[in-house]
Amino acid sequence: MSTATKKVVDERLYEVGELTRVEGEGSLRLRVRDGEVVEARLGIFETPRYFEQLVVGRTPDDVIDIVARICGICPVAYQMSASHAFEDLFGVRIDPSSRALRRLFYCGEWIESHALHIYLLHAPDFLGYPSAIHMAADHRPLVEQALRMKKAGNQLVKSLGGRPIHPVSVRVGGWSRAPRAGELKEQRAALAEGLAFARETVKIVSGFTMPAFAREPRVVSLRHAAEYPFNDGRIVSSDGIDLAPSAWRDAFTEVQVEGSNALHARSLDGKGPYLVGPAARVTLAAEQLHPLAREALAASGHADLVRTNMYASIVARAVELVHAFAEAIDLIDAYRPPAEPLVAWQSRPGVAAWATEAPRGLLFHRYEVDEAGRIRHAQIVPPTSQNQAAIEADLVVAAKEVLDLPHEAATHRLEQMIRSYDPCISCATHFLDLSIEDA
Amino acid sequence: MTGQIPVFVCGEPARGDDAAAFAAVGLLPPAVRARASIVPVGGLDVLLLLDLPPGEPCVVVDAVAGLPPGEIWVRPLAALVDRAQALTGAGRAPEPRSSHELPLDQVLALAAALRDAPPAGTFVGIGGSCWEAGAPLSAPVVVALPAFAAAIAAAVDAAGEPYFG
Numbered sequence: 001m002s003t004a005t006k007k008v009v010d011e012r013l014y015e016v017g018e019l020t021r022v023e024g025e026g027s028l029r030l031r032v033r034d035g036e037v038v039e040a041r042l043g044i045f046e047t048p049r050y051f052e053q054l055v056v057g058r059t060p061d062d063v064i065d066i067v068a069r070i071c072g073i074c075p076v077a078y079q080m081s082a083s084h085a086f087e088d089l090f091g092v093r094i095d096p097s098s099r100a101l102r103r104l105f106y107c108g109e110w111i112e113s114h115a116l117h118i119y120l121l122h123a124p125d126f127l128g129y130p131s132a133i134h135m136a137a138d139h140r141p142l143v144e145q146a147l148r149m150k151k152a153g154n155q156l157v158k159s160l161g162g163r164p165i166h167p168v169s170v171r172v173g174g175w176s177r178a179p180r181a182g183e184l185k186e187q188r189a190a191l192a193e194g195l196a197f198a199r200e201t202v203k204i205v206s207g208f209t210m211p212a213f214a215r216e217p218r219v220v221s222l223r224h225a226a227e228y229p230f231n232d233g234r235i236v237s238s239d240g241i242d243l244a245p246s247a248w249r250d251a252f253t254e255v256q257v258e259g260s261n262a263l264h265a266r267s268l269d270g271k272g273p274y275l276v277g278p279a280a281r282v283t284l285a286a287e288q289l290h291p292l293a294r295e296a297l298a299a300s301g302h303a304d305l306v307r308t309n310m311y312a313s314i315v316a317r318a319v320e321l322v323h324a325f326a327e328a329i330d331l332i333d334a335y336r337p338p339a340e341p342l343v344a345w346q347s348r349p350g351v352a353a354w355a356t357e358a359p360r361g362l363l364f365h366r367y368e369v370d371e372a373g374r375i376r377h378a379q380i381v382p383p384t385s386q387n388q389a390a391i392e393a394d395l396v397v398a399a400k401e402v403l404d405l406p407h408e409a410a411t412h413r414l415e416q417m418i419r420s421y422d423p424c425i426s427c428a429t430h431f432l433d434l435s436i437e438d439a
Numbered sequence: 440m441t442g443q444i445p446v447f448v449c450g451e452p453a454r455g456d457d458a459a460a461f462a463a464v465g466l467l468p469p470a471v472r473a474r475a476s477i478v479p480v481g482g483l484d485v486l487l488l489l490d491l492p493p494g495e496p497c498v499v500v501d502a503v504a505g506l507p508p509g510e511i512w513v514r515p516l517a518a519l520v521d522r523a524q525a526l527t528g529a530g531r532a533p534e535p536r537s538s539h540e541l542p543l544d545q546v547l548a549l550a551a552a553l554r555d556a557p558p559a560g561t562f563v564g565i566g567g568s569c570w571e572a573g574a575p576l577s578a579p580v581v582v583a584l585p586a587f588a589a590a591i592a593a594a595v596d597a598a599g600e601p602y603f604g
Contacts, residue, residue, distance in 0.1 A: 072481070072482070120541075131545070132541075132549060133523075133545060133548045133549050133552050136549055136552040136553050137552045140552075140553055143549075143552075143553060144489075144553060147485060147486055147489065147553075150486070151486050154486070165481055166481075
């Protein structure tokens with residue numbers, strides 16, 4: 001009598017029910033067979049929001065107001081990508097002071113976004129709390145300082161944009177209203193306080209224990225010869241891509257992926273996923289950081305780790321927080337109201353395209369403008385769409401580190417990895433139910 | 440107390456029943472509006488609560504999913520803090536809402552954690568059923584708007600000095 005040997009297959013299914021998209025909901029599905037990841041998917045089931053259709057038939061200034069509604073935390077980036085795109089097509093040169101105000105506007109948005117993510121969404125992972133509320137009970141000064149930093153950012157956006165969320169002052173050609181110097185100087189003290197705490201923040205997060213994780217991602221961001229990238233520069237990558245900010249489509253495209261209502265961005269050269277966001281910017285443009293931010297990055301000892309370990313993106317985010325506060329103070333000190341806040345412009349038909357840097361990474365807009373000055377077609381590529389493939393690739397890397405962990409620890413680690421991207425799905429990833437099935 | 444009562448109006452005016460709070464505060468009688476500081480906020484920010492002097496009451500107004508459309512729901516803010524803490528303590532998750540925004544009860548709980556006391560005041564909600572962008576208020580919510588406004592007015596009255604207007 002012979003004995004048949006049945007091979008026992010160890011298959012585990014990790015499913016995360018509810019993530020969110022670029023402001024929405026999504027899910028995570030990870031299947032591991034005999035220790036090898038055979039499926040890693042960030043599913044996106046957020047209802048399509050149709051903003052690219054909403055702007056069809058509208059004027060450029062309508063577009064500026066509409067796209068601000070795409071995101072409550074980074075409306076500035078949406079407005080900036082659109083306004084720069086139209087100004088590039090129409091040949092508009094804005095007043096240098098208006099340009100400085102736009103950088104200040106960006107500083108406000110980055111401060112809001114980064115302070116919120118570091119302390120309220122990501123730090124609880126490292127400090128062992130299930131939420132910021134639990135963390136607040138034990139680390140009240142940290143949370144209160146974080147909220148004060150965020151408030152300083154909110155105030156900057158409000159004074160420039162008319163309100164802290166979905167601002168209304170940005171126009172093609174500049175601003176509908178430029179603030180008086182005194183209005184901005186009133187905020188200097190809060191920004192100086194924020195800068196001090198941002199520098200402390202780099203020290204704090206550099207002391208967090210980073211889970212094991214190592215890979216060499218392809219990183220993509222804007223890079224500018226003279227300034228840290230906000231709304232100008234060239235699209236560059238760690239492996240040689242070098243494009244005008246209007247030419248994103250020369251190297252990248254969007255594809256529909258089964259099971260996802262979000263388009264995934266891909267590079268045309270077939271080299272696979274790429275990473276955008278703070279870790280990419282710090283990797284590619286560190287020399288343009290404000291001296292105080294460069295100093296903080298060097299002192300952190302994590303300048304290399306932010307590139308190779310996704311968990312360490314919290315350090316990159318904190319370094320950018322220092323940069324945003326420091327540059328905001330410099331801009332306010334040097335501010336002279338623009339002689340001409342709003343430059344007159346004439347529409348002309350053609351393609352308007354531009355990329356800027358949202359807090360979470362490169363944000364590309366492209367509009368086809370018809371003879372009547374109306375939008376015929378629009379394409380908006382947010383950073384999270386570009387990072388989705390990288391998230392899935394990094395889940396494969398992270399999965400190998402969690403297979404031996406208990407259920408709860410595995411849940412925490414995978415969610416923490418996803419949150420490292422600040423993918424606009426962070427809130428949802430805080431309350432995911434990860435189910436692990438052993439076959 | 441001599442100041443106006445902050446009324447934080449939550450929701451999104453262009454998304455169906457999420458506009459209910461905005462519509463209701465528009466129906467408040469002038470005498471009530473004079474005693475209230477109407478603050479459209481979209482989503483409630485914990486900073487708004489922390490900016491209030493300790494113990495100063497406020498009124499938070501929003502549409503609520505999960506209630507029958509048009510049903511008015513009034514609770515002390517402290518009760519929502521208790522609810523959030525109970526859910527968190529039980530390991531249950533808050534409802535997803537939007538990235539980078541905590542759900543309202545979590546905002547209140549965070550304020551409570553930072554203040555060692557729950558925010559003072561009242562939540563006034565109305566059940567909704569339609570949240571689509573561009574959609575109008577649903578019929579049950581339209582019918583209930585006067586009652587919703589009356590509940591908000593009552594909360595303003597309860598938060599302030601006796602009102603003799």
